[in-house]
Amino acid sequence: MTDSTDHRHEERIAHLERDLSDLSEQVARQQAEIGTLTRRLGLLLDREAERESEGGGGVLLADRPPPHY
Template sequence: MDQTTQLQERIAHLTRAVEELSEVVARQQGEIDRLTRRVALLMEREAEREYETGGAVPLADQKPPHW
């Protein structure tokens, strides 16, 4: 097998690997987007619940203790 053929095979393998990784990243981004929406919804619900029960500052408006 000559060097050109070897390089073409390596490029083909690398191209396939990049395409597979791109699909993985796209799926992960979709999952991150869904989870981000769910967290925002849960924070809103908790803030409403705290407000209705007479809490001082809704959790959604508080900074985490490490800030």
């Protein structure tokens, strides 16, 4: 291989390494966000289960007709 070919390969590897690092950081951020959303969903499900067990079921908003009826 010539020097120019070696140089092009080195540049390509450097770009790929940077892309890999960027993607790794993005995956780590998304994993943290998924963890946060999972915890929040758990809290909401617990709250709803508690509300239902206290007899506060009542009429759900989805069961009501829209205000313009």
